[in-house]
Amino acid sequence: MDNKFHRRSFRRLQRAYIDARYSAHYEITEEELNYLVAEVQRLQALTERVCWGRIGAERP
Template identity: 50%
Template sequence: LHQTAERLYHCVLLVCRFYTPHVHNLGFLRTQAERIDPRLTYVWPRETRRDRARFEKLKDAYVKARYSKHYRITKEELEWLGAQVEELGRVVHEVCSERIEKLKAEALARPDKA
């Protein structure tokens, strides 16, 4: 799930800014992507400590799930995170599709330089 979320955020950054940093920090990538399109902000609720802890659990998975014997995740947390990553994919698809269509329209509107 961590790698999927990471790739989705990289996708938004590449399509919308033509650049993505070479980092795995989901918090940083999320912040950068949410600055581009606010529709991405609602995917990860921040209202309660539990909401924030769930995202932290996903962030921690990159290293701790592989290297720490203390990393634990419940079935409920995993299902919730899976649903949120799925929703992130839907929103990223929407954002990127709109950006690509805008780029196409701009390219067609430009006079041919050849």
């Protein structure tokens, strides 16, 4: 959240769940989408590491 682009992208992600399904006016740029994909992938990897660490199991 260190600059305007990141803040705008995060707000767009927050609104996407409802707006993208119900509003014909929802728009996202390719740049914003690419940024959000990378952020979601980072979050997914972090979540996986934390979960596997907590259950004390090896990754499959």
